[in-house]
Every structure is written in C-alpha cells, then in structure tokens.
Amino acid sequence: MSVKAPRISVTVAEVLEVNPLIKRFRFVRSDGQPMPPFSGGAHIVVEMDDHGTRRLNPYSLMSVPEDSSGYSISVRRDDTGRGGSLYLHQHVKPGMAMEIGYPVNLFSLDQRAKKHLMIAGGIGITPFISQMAQLTSLGGRFELHYSVRNRELGAYVDELKALYGDRIHLYFDDEGDKIDLNRLLAGQSFGTHLYVCGPKGMISWVRSTADAAGWPKGTVHSEEFLAPPVGQPFTVELAQSKKTITVGATQSLLEAMEAANVDAPYLCRGGACGQCETDVVSCDGHIEHNDHWLTDEQKASNRKIMPCVSRFGGKTLVLDR
Amino acid sequence: MRSRPVYGELTPRPGSGHLFVADGEGAEAILDLFQKAGAQASSLLEKSHIIYMPGPNGTDLGVRLEALGAAQYHRSPSFASAQSRLKKVLADAHMGLQIYLAGTEGLMGQAQRDVIEAGLPHEAVQTEHRGSTVRRVQCVHCKGITENVRTDPFKCSHCGLHLFVRDHYSRRLAAFQGVNIDAEDPGQVPDAVERFK
Numbered sequence: 465m466s467v468k469a470p471r472i473s474v475t476v477a478e479v480l481e482v483n484p485l486i487k488r489f490r491f492v493r494s495d496g497q498p499m500p501p502f503s504g505g506a507h508i509v510v511e512m513d514d515h516g517t518r519r520l521n522p523y524s525l526m527s528v529p530e531d532s533s534g535y536s537i538s539v540r541r542d543d544t545g546r547g548g549s550l551y552l553h554q555h556v557k558p559g560m561a562m563e564i565g566y567p568v569n570l571f572s573l574d575q576r577a578k579k580h581l582m583i584a585g586g587i588g589i590t591p592f593i594s595q596m597a598q599l600t601s602l603g604g605r606f607e608l609h610y611s612v613r614n615r616e617l618g619a620y621v622d623e624l625k626a627l628y629g630d631r632i633h634l635y636f637d638d639e640g641d642k643i644d645l646n647r648l649l650a651g652q653s654f655g656t657h658l659y660v661c662g663p664k665g666m667i668s669w670v671r672s673t674a675d676a677a678g679w680p681k682g683t684v685h686s687e688e689f690l691a692p693p694v695g696q697p698f699t700v701e702l703a704q705s706k707k708t709i710t711v712g713a714t715q716s717l718l719e720a721m722e723a724a725n726v727d728a729p730y731l732c733r734g735g736a737c738g739q740c741e742t743d744v745v746s747c748d749g750h751i752e753h754n755d756h757w758l759t760d761e762q763k764a765s766n767r768k769i770m771p772c773v774s775r776f777g778g779k780t781l782v783l784d785r
Numbered sequence: 786m787r788s789r790p791v792y793g794e795l796t797p798r799p800g801s802g803h804l805f806v807a808d809g810e811g812a813e814a815i816l817d818l819f820q821k822a823g824a825q826a827s828s829l830l831e832k833s834h835i836i837y838m839p840g841p842n843g844t845d846l847g848v849r850l851e852a853l854g855a856a857q858y859h860r861s862p863s864f865a866s867a868q869s870r871l872k873k874v875l876a877d878a879h880m881g882l883q884i885y886l887a888g889t890e891g892l893m894g895q896a897q898r899d900v901i902e903a904g905l906p907h908e909a910v911q912t913e914h915r916g917s918t919v920r921r922v923q924c925v926h927c928k929g930i931t932e933n934v935r936t937d938p939f940k941c942s943h944c945g946l947h948l949f950v951r952d953h954y955s956r957r958l959a960a961f962q963g964v965n966i967d968a969e970d971p972g973q974v975p976d977a978v979e980r981f982k
Contacts, residue, residue: 652879652880653880654880656880656904678880678883680906
C-alpha cells in the first residue's frame with residue numbers, strides 16, 4: 465500500500481465511550497456497499513485530517529470478521545502521543561465522513577494449531593476479540609488470558625466473560641493478579657500456538673519465557689504497533705525524487721515523504737511489517753532505528769531504514785526513494 | 786527445487802521432554818547428540834524417549850542406542866509398526882516436547898508428517914539425514930506409493946508404469962513424485978540407473 469493506494473470512504477456510524485481511556489468507533493461504507501471481508505487479527509489504517517496535519521494510524525479491527533455491515537475499532541487515548549488518538553477521541557463524531565485503508569492482517573491465526581492460547585495486555589485485547597469470534601464460528605479451541613490495570617479500565621471484560629465464560633481468564637494488576645506463565649505454558653497440549661498482544665515488556669516476557677520452555681519459534685505469534693516517536697526535526701535527501709524534505713518534530717519520515725508527494729510504500733506504519741524498508745544511499749550521522757523489522761546487523765550497517773518509525777540525527781541522510 | 790527437503794544436524798534444545806525417532810544409521814546421529822551434550826547428557830536422557838527401527842538396508846544399531854539408558858527406549862521392526870506408538874506419544878504430549886528425527890528420508894518424512902498433523906510447524910522438527918538414500922515415491926498416475934526406490938526410472942509397484950523420480954517432494958504425502966517417463970513414446974524407456982543407495 466502507499467499513499468496512492470485505494471481507500472474506502474466511510475461514515476462514522478457510532479462513537480462509544482467504553483471507559484475513561486477507550487472509545488469505540490464504528491465505520492460503515494458511505495456508498496452503502498458491504499465492507500471487504502477480513503480475518504481475525506487484521507488492522508486498518510485510519511486517515512485523519514488533524515487540522516492540516518495528515519495522520520494515518522493503524523488500528524486492529526475488533527468486529528466479527530463475517531459482519532460486512534461495518535468495521536469497529538477501539539482506540540486508547542494517549543495524552544502524550546503525537547495526537548492521532550486524541551484527534552479520534554476529541555473530534556470524530558457520528559455522521560462524519562472519513563477514509564480508511566483496506567484491511568491487512570499481520571497477526572493472523574495459524575490454522576494448523578490444535579488450540580490457540582491468547583495473552584492480552586490492556587488495549588492489546590482488540591485483535592483477539594475478532595479472532596475469538598472467528599474461532600467460534602469455525603469451531604477452534606482457544607483460551608484467553610487478559611491482564612488489565614484495574615476493573616474500571618478492563619475494556620470488554622464483562623462482554624467477553626458473558627460470551628466465552630471460563631475460557632476467559634482475567635488478571636487485575638491493582639488486585640495483585642499475575643499470569644503464572646511458566647505453569648500456564650507447561651500445561652498446554654501438544655500443537656497449541658501462543659499469541660500475545662500488549663505492551664512491549666509483556667511481549668518480550670512472553671516470548672522469552674516460551675523460548676526457554678522449548679516452544680518452537682513458529683508456534684509463538686505477537687503483534688505490537690509502535691507509534692512513531694517524536695524527536696528533533698531533521699532533513700533528508702530523496703535521491704530518486706530529487707527532493708530535500710524536512711521531517712517535523714511530531715511527524716514521521718514516512719509522513720514527511722507523503723506530504724512531499726513521494727509515493728512511498730507502507731502497510732502497518734508501526735515498524736512491524738517491513739513494507740516501507742528503504743535503502744540508504746549515504747548517511748553522515750546517526751539513524752535512530754525504532755522498528756523491530758531490521759536485524760541488529762542491518763541496523764548497525766546503516767544501509768537500511770524503516771521510515772514509518774525511524775528518525776535521523778546528524779549532517780546528511782540520502783535515501784533511495 | 787524448493788520442495789526438496791533440507792536436513793540439518795541434531796542439537797540438544799531446551800525442553801520439557803525429548804522424543805527421538807530414528808532408523809538404521811540414524812542411531813549414530815542420536816549417539817553423537819548425547820556426545821555433544823556432555824555433562825548435560827544424563828539429565829537429557831532422563832527426559833528422553835527413543836523410538837528406533839532398522840534401516841531399509843538392514844542396518845540395526847539398536848543395541849548401542851538402548852545402552853544409552855534413555856527413560857524410554859522402544860524398538861520396532863518398521864515405521865508402520867511404530868506409528869501407533871508415535872501418534873499416542875504426540876497425542877499425550879505437552880508443548881515443550883522437542884522432536885528429533887534421524888535416518889532415511891522416508892522415515893523422517895513420515896514421522897514429520899505425524900508431528901505436523903499434531904499441530905507443530907514443520908520447521909519446528911529437527912532432522913538429520915544418515916544412511917541410505919533410497920526414496921519413498923508416489924506415482925502421480927495411480928497414487929500408489931513405492932518404498933525404497935533405488936533406480937531411476939523404476940517400475941511402479943502398483944500400476945506398473947515406468948516412472949521418472951523427481952526431486953519434487955510433498956510433506957503431506959511424505960514422498961517424492963514419480964512421473965511416467967514414456968507417456969509420449971510408449972516403450973521408449975531409458976535404462977534404469979541406480980541413483981539411490
């Protein structure tokens with residue numbers, strides 16, 4: 465996908481306050497047609513015109529995959545972020561016209577699994593909501609372990625309990641609950657796959673614990689979208705386009721290229737998928753590699769950059785774009 | 786040929802249990818693994834289960850393998866007779882069990898197929914090729930499988946067609962593909978060459 469990729473024109477059908485931090489948005493197609501189908505774990509990129517700043521942020525779809533009447537996303541407000549979630553929370557109202565991208569799945573269920581063990585932290589619950597709906601209609605086995613800060617901020621806790629009963633296990637941080645991961649992993653029948661979505665620390669904890677317990681890499685799946693970090697403004701030369709652009713403090717390099725009408729590829733816009741990988745022609749300075757796509761060797765070589773989340777500090781950076 | 790399996794070298798990995806399936810010279814890959822494990826060998830053996838059968842060339846190193854002293858050692862006359870045991874072990878197992886396969890391609894392919902059916906990705910299984918290179922081949926015409934194919938072409942043991950042995954491999958069938966070599970000019974069959982020993 466790139467800036468010129470086709471979009472779906474949608475109307476905001478519903479905005480619902482789930483709890484003090486999370487709002488749910490439902491989009492339906494403005495032309496009345498059905499939405500394209502998606503699979504559990506897929507996300508969409510929501511385009512926002514934030515008072516002149518164009519934002520394209522990825523959000524996991526949490527509606528039922530078979531429901532083509534609309535898409536639902538849940539957005540956690542980040543008061544210190546760049547403003548995408550704040551814009552959605554403060555300015556998006558029912559009836560508004562917006563643009564979204566087609567669904568893309570970088571966190572799909574592995575259908576070879578005999579059972580799906582899901583671990584969610586906070587807003588990381590959203591992809592699992594669509595995955596559990598998909599497994600329910602296909603008849604797949606699953607259990608979910610969902611960790612939240614407290615009862616008030618436990619989004620969808622009651623709804624999930626009502627739908628799935630004892631397959632949902634809840635952990636409230638402020639009540640001292642903690643997932644006994646070693647025990648949980650040791651008791652899983654052969655052929656179980658593990659999925660984790662949540663804060664960075666939780667993902668690395670689950671990944672390293674599973675690795676030490678002998679879970680093969682191909683049975684452990686995770687998703688984490690990074691928000692592009694803010695930083696100092698910097699200048700980049702684009703060799704193919706013959707343009708020199710300045711990346712603003714709260715802008716990502718990808719967004720700056722798009723603003724300059726450079727057709728740069730992307731999918732997740734969160735450092736995970738690898739689609740925006742760009743060759744570095746020359747670099748006199750330091751690339752702040754913020755992605756988890758490039759290998760450590762690639763990062764050290766300064767020959768590649770992921771413009772969706774990475775930044776630069778120094779004299780000159782020339783990219784093959 | 787992308788589907789041609791690539792085999793590695795067995796290495797001990799952390800896990801809650803260790804299941805070995807081997808035939809013929811594959812026994813030596815297991816013996817080498819415990820040699821490499823050094824001081825950890827005894828704790829590894831306490832959680833190990835070895836299923837072994839002689840190779841298609843008659844090689845039987847069962848006595849040396851049994852002498853390792855694994856928690857469980859089971860000798861079978863053939864893969865067919867060992868398969869129900871393998872399936873039962875996988876059905877009762879928990880995640881954390883490590884799988885090691887060694888020996889001929891036919892044995893590793895069939896055991897790997899059972900592991901994949903139990904829900905593990907194929908790359909999660911360690912393999913090491915030892916011993917005979919004879920192939921398990923499926924006739925694409927009658928679908929019958931001929932074990933221990935030595936020559937190319939060979940005569941299908943089911944329908945009698947002369948088959949060219951391709952490198953095209955199916956994990957689902959655990960077999961290479963055999964295609965009629967004289968379909969266009971019936972009777973024009975090249976001399977059989979012993980390609981697999």
